[in-house]
Amino acid sequence: xxxxxxxxxxxxxxxxxxxxxxxxxxxxxxxxxxxxxxxxxxxxxxxxxxxxxxxxxxxxxxxxxxxxxxxxxxxxxxxxxxxxxxxxxxxxxxxxxxxxx
Amino acid sequence: xxxxxxxxxxxxxxxxxxxxxxxxxxxxxxxxxxxxxxxxxxxxxxxxxxxxxxxxxxxxxxxxxxxxxxxxxxxxxxxxxxxxxxxxxxxxxxxxxxxxxxxxxxxxxxxxxxxxxxxxxxxxxxxxxxxxxxxxxxxxxxxxxxxxxxxxxxxxxxxxxxxxxxxxxxxxxxxxxxxxxxxxxxxxxxxxxxxxxxxxxxxxxxxxxxxxxxxxxxxxxxxxxxxxxxxxxxxxxxxxxxxxxxxxxxxxxxxxxxxxxxxxxxxxxxxxxxxxxxxxxxxxxxxxxxxxxxxxxxxxxxxxxxxxxxxxxxxxxxxxxxxxxxxxxxxxxxxxxxxxxxxxxxxxxxxxxxxxxxxxxxxxxxxxxxxxxxxxxxxxxxxxxxxxxxxxxxxxx
Numbered sequence: 001x002x003x004x005x006x007x008x009x010x011x012x013x014x015x016x017x018x019x020x021x022x023x024x025x026x027x028x029x030x031x032x033x034x035x036x037x038x039x040x041x042x043x044x045x046x047x048x049x050x051x052x053x054x055x056x057x058x059x060x061x062x063x064x065x066x067x068x069x070x071x072x073x074x075x076x077x078x079x080x081x082x083x084x085x086x087x088x089x090x091x092x093x094x095x096x097x098x099x100x101x
Numbered sequence: 102x103x104x105x106x107x108x109x110x111x112x113x114x115x116x117x118x119x120x121x122x123x124x125x126x127x128x129x130x131x132x133x134x135x136x137x138x139x140x141x142x143x144x145x146x147x148x149x150x151x152x153x154x155x156x157x158x159x160x161x162x163x164x165x166x167x168x169x170x171x172x173x174x175x176x177x178x179x180x181x182x183x184x185x186x187x188x189x190x191x192x193x194x195x196x197x198x199x200x201x202x203x204x205x206x207x208x209x210x211x212x213x214x215x216x217x218x219x220x221x222x223x224x225x226x227x228x229x230x231x232x233x234x235x236x237x238x239x240x241x242x243x244x245x246x247x248x249x250x251x252x253x254x255x256x257x258x259x260x261x262x263x264x265x266x267x268x269x270x271x272x273x274x275x276x277x278x279x280x281x282x283x284x285x286x287x288x289x290x291x292x293x294x295x296x297x298x299x300x301x302x303x304x305x306x307x308x309x310x311x312x313x314x315x316x317x318x319x320x321x322x323x324x325x326x327x328x329x330x331x332x333x334x335x336x337x338x339x340x341x342x343x344x345x346x347x348x349x350x351x352x353x354x355x356x357x358x359x360x361x362x363x364x365x366x367x368x369x370x371x372x373x374x375x376x377x378x379x380x381x382x383x384x385x386x387x388x389x390x391x392x393x394x395x396x397x398x399x400x401x402x403x404x405x406x407x408x409x410x411x412x413x414x415x416x417x418x419x420x421x422x423x424x425x426x427x428x429x430x431x432x433x434x435x436x437x438x439x440x441x442x443x444x445x446x447x448x449x450x451x452x453x454x455x456x457x458x459x460x461x462x463x464x465x466x467x468x469x470x471x472x473x474x475x476x477x478x479x480x481x482x483x484x485x486x487x488x489x490x491x492x493x494x495x496x497x498x
Contacts, residue, residue, distance in 0.1 A: 016328075019325060021300055022300055023310070023311055023314065024311065024312070025309055026306070027308055
């Protein structure tokens with residue numbers, strides 16, 4: 001079972017009824033990657049990680065997800081804010097400068 | 102079904118209507134001349150006869166924001182304001198309409214500063230016609246009570262989902278007393294079902310609500326709002342008929358005609374001045390003059406077809422405006438003329454700007470308007486926009 005939303009293919013509306021009533025839509029609807037302005041990327045050292053889930057809780061974008069008792073980061077959406085690295089109590093997360101790919 | 106009759110003010114009537122509509126939350130800030138309505142509601146919450154949460158908000162802007170918050174969880178909410186308060190929440194009005202939240206609001210029509218005035222005119226709500234709210238203007242306390250109940254039903258209709266403003270004249274209606282029939286709760290419960298909507302947040306179906314758009318999509322959302330307001334006409338008529346069936350009072354939908362069928366000239370009114378105008382029509386009819394009165398109830402959606410049907414074949418139409426769009430003309434006048442411009446032959450129209458800042462519109466003023474419409478100005482053209490009841494002479498333009 002997926003524990004986070006993925007990117008869905010989005011067909012542009014062709015009829016007015018394809019629009020929702022009012023500017024609202026099902027939550028977790030992602031149609032495109034959104035990480036282009038990231039300058040630093042978080043890298044987790046899984047040896048140091050204790051699985052406390054503090055980074056998972058504080059991530060403002062909700063891109064850190066639970067994986068096999070520890071965590072992983074969805075780099076399609078991570079903005080590189082560094083809150084996870086700052087908050088990690090065992091310094092398991094390092095912010096590495098993006099190489100400019 | 103026995104209706105209770107009480108001798109109450111317009112503000113009291115609002116509170117009675119709201120209690121019958123069973124909102125979950127009242128979120129309102131006091132402002133003259135609406136204050137008593139909100140005070141009555143707080144008393145009703147306190148004595149347990151109204152089972153609602155009464156929120157103390159710190160301003161009208163907060164009042165409408167809180168009201169949206171209530172609507173977002175699918176609950177029924179009521180708010181009320183007037184004049185400066187309405188304008189303070191102005192950005193919220195557009196927000197609520199765009200968000201498709203069926204909030205019902207009572208607005209006590211009061212003049213806008215400057216000069217600062219607590220007295221009645223209709224410049225406040227008429228200045229907000231573009232906000233996307235359905236707007237009705239009532240003639241008396243009975244109508245305001247009845248319209249609060251009808252408002253929820255119309256606003257919450259799934260084809261409408263548009264907020265609804267019930268306007269009543271400040272002091273003239275809010276603070277005067279008349280005998281009002283209070284419908285029974287069982288009757289109202291049968292007429293007005295519980296609020297149910299898909300446009301709400303929930304744990305079962307989480308929504309991302311109130312998002313922004315790029316130029317790619319903005320127009321389509323605005324079109325939806327516009328279409329919903331046009332679709333509301335049918336719901337308004339149906340609600341008016343069903344209300345009449347159940348409670349015995351029929352208001353006529355978007356407009357009410359009084360002796361228009363064979364009228365040579367017609368006066369168009371909004372709100373309490375309609376009552377005074379009826380007496381003048383009766384008086385003039387006794388002298389054999391064929392005058393008629395068209396009460397516009399809803400300014401949005403605007404009764405284009407009704408105005409054209411009723412006024413299309415008369416000699417002259419006078420439009421009373423208790424507001425003025427500076428540098429041009431009264432707002433009701435602009436709206437009526439736009440409707441009439443669709444006709445290949447339209448009557449001459451005259452704007453009577455009067456009753457600003459609480460100034461009385463006397464029977465003599467109305468009689469003068471009718472006589473002017475009937476006889477014309479005598480020499481040359483009639484002035485198109487006339488300020489009635491000026492107490493000083495002015496320089497010729």
